[in-house]
Amino acid sequence: MVDLGSSVQGRASLASGASGDGRVIVGYQDTANFREGARWLDSREELMPGPVGFVGQARATNIDGSIIVGQICRPGDEMDQSAWMWTAQGGTTCLPAPSKISAPVPGPGPGPGVGPSIIVQANATSDDGHVIGGGQNVGGSNDSNAVIWIGGRPAYLKDFLRANGVPDAFTAWPNTGEITGITPDGHILVGWGAAPGGFRGYLVVLGSNPVVP
Numbered sequence: 523m524v525d526l527g528s529s530v531q532g533r534a535s536l537a538s539g540a541s542g543d544g545r546v547i548v549g550y551q552d553t554a555n556f557r558e559g560a561r562w563l564d565s566r567e568e569l570m571p572g573p574v575g576f577v578g579q580a581r582a583t584n585i586d587g588s589i590i591v592g593q594i595c596r597p598g599d600e601m602d603q604s605a606w607m608w609t610a611q612g613g614t615t616c617l618p619a620p621s622k623i624s625a626p627v628p629g630p631g632p633g634p635g636v637g638p639s640i641i642v643q644a645n646a647t648s649d650d651g652h653v654i655g656g657g658q659n660v661g662g663s664n665d666s667n668a669v670i671w672i673g674g675r676p677a678y679l680k681d682f683l684r685a686n687g688v689p690d691a692f693t694a695w696p697n698t699g700e701i702t703g704i705t706p707d708g709h710i711l712v713g714w715g716a717a718p719g720g721f722r723g724y725l726v727v728l729g730s731n732p733v734v735p
Contacts, residue, residue, distance in 0.1 A: 528552070529567050535560065539582040546587025548580035559592045559606075572614050574598060577606050581645050581656075585706060589651040591617075593643030605644035605656055605669075617644055619658045619669060620676045642669070645700060648708030653728070655679075655701025655711050664721070668698040668713050675734040679713075683726065685735035694718050 528535045533552040540547050547562040551569060559570035559580040570577050578594025588610040595606040595616035604616040625638040638661030645656045652673055659666035668679035679698050683691035692698050699715030711726050
């Protein structure tokens with residue numbers, strides 16, 4: 523057992539994913555104000571750089587640790603709804619949601635900064651980073667809809683499947699939850715959502731020439 527430690531005294535760290543050989547571990551480092559995305563290379567911790575300062579939790583990496591994905595690309599911007607992808611060659615890129623949503627709040631309609639935050643997270647990636655999966659949720663709750671990014675282009679999973687010949691995808695499901703895993707070749711993904719009668723896992727097989735709506 524190897525204790526990955528914490529770079530901030532008295533604060534926690536968490537590991538979410540690992541490369542194939544275990545040399546690269548990804549997760550977060552808890553700081554005074556935020557859980558910042560982190561990676562450990564040969565057990566040495568580094569905070570993940572963002573477009574502005576830092577990013578949120580790293581959630582997954584590919585087989586060799588050259589691609590890392592995670593949630594909350596611009597933590598200081600409450601109106602930003604995007605996940606992120608880091609590559610060893612190009613650095614950090616924000617992955618926008620298909621659309622921005624507002625959290626439901628009591629009383630008059632929501633406005634900027636009103637109600638729970640909307641969190642967009644990337645949970646899994648193919649080895650080449652072409653297919654990425656995650657979700658868009660309200661305040662970290664199970665009120666979430668799955669998002670797929672193909673070549674950086676976002677789509678809600680339900681819309682994506684219906685545009686690719688599955689017109690009855692998720693019929694009667696209150697929401698599609700999150701994509702939680704993708705095979706290395708990006709051909710199969712798994713996740714969970716709110717099915718009639720309770721939460722259910724699902725498996726999706728992508729076609730050879732997927733269309734992003």
